[in-house]
Amino acid sequence: xxxxxxxxxxxxxxxxxxxxxxxxxxxxTDYFIHWVRQAPGQGLEWMGWINPETGGTNYxxxxxxxxxxxxxxxxxxxxxxxxxxxxxxxxxxxxAREQKRSGNGxxxxxxQGTMVTVSS
Amino acid sequence: xxxxxxxxxxxxxxxxxxxxxxxxxxxxxxxxxxxxQQKPGQTPRLLxxxxxxxxxxxxxxxxxxxxxxxxxxxxxxxxxxxxGLYYCQQYSSWPPKTFGQGTKVEVK
Numbered sequence: 001x002x003x004x005x006x007x008x009x010x011x012x013x014x015x016x017x018x019x020x021x022x023x024x025x026x027x028x029t030d031y032f033i034h035w036v037r038q039a040p041g042q043g044l045e046w047m048g049w050i051n052p053e054t055g056g057t058n059y060x061x062x063x064x065x066x067x068x069x070x071x072x073x074x075x076x077x078x079x080x081x082x083x084x085x086x087x088x089x090x091x092x093x094x095x096a097r098e099q100k101r102s103g104n105g106x107x108x109x110x111x112q113g114t115m116v117t118v119s120s
Numbered sequence: 121x122x123x124x125x126x127x128x129x130x131x132x133x134x135x136x137x138x139x140x141x142x143x144x145x146x147x148x149x150x151x152x153x154x155x156x157q158q159k160p161g162q163t164p165r166l167l168x169x170x171x172x173x174x175x176x177x178x179x180x181x182x183x184x185x186x187x188x189x190x191x192x193x194x195x196x197x198x199x200x201x202x203x204g205l206y207y208c209q210q211y212s213s214w215p216p217k218t219f220g221q222g223t224k225v226e227v228k
Contacts, residue, residue: 036219043207058215108169
């Protein structure tokens with residue numbers, strides 16, 4: 001069971017970034033995928049989740065309006081797109097899989113993280 | 121939103137000693153509390169879920185306790201590989217599944 005994320009990216013302020021998270025070793029549609037980010041030297045910040053079965057999403061208030069989470073069940077991949085990037089969006093972005101199919105659990109499996117740097 | 125507060129921010133411990141980390145929730149989360157370990161440059165690793173259940177492969181020296189609003193993670197005899205950052209997370213009332221700000225366990 002693993003989640004493999006896309007590689008590091010550098011973007012200019014105002015641009016958008018799309019990070020992918022490919023799942024393997026389990027049935028992709030059985031478990032929610034969450035996105036968590038970590039700015040340099042900072043803690044973990046939950047950004048939102050997607051239900052791969054239905055495509056339903058829920059976003060953190062801080063991310064509302066700028067983040068879009070989608071999935072492609074044909075290739076077992078979840079995506080997180082963040083628009084109107086600012087310098088304080090510079091962070092490592094992680095996808096993480098729920099522990100329980102009900103969605104009411106901890107984050108059992110983590111992707112390796114994707115470093116997104118926002119710089120002019 | 122439930123706020124998670126961890127203490128202390130930094131814990132200095134000698135190898136072989138016992139370490140106890142604390143996590144407090146702003147309202148009751150029952151036992152829906154997890155602990156994660158993160159080493160520099162690595163991804164967080166689930167250690168404890170449901171307040172006291174060790175995740176697969178986690179050594180027995182790690183133990184979690186508590187319920188409601190007060191929780192603790194104890195490392196009975198610190199090994200060199202245990203130094204790093206530790207985060208608690210509640211998943212009782214979500215979204216969001218909030219994390220604490222972390223406790224750094226460093227070599228004394």
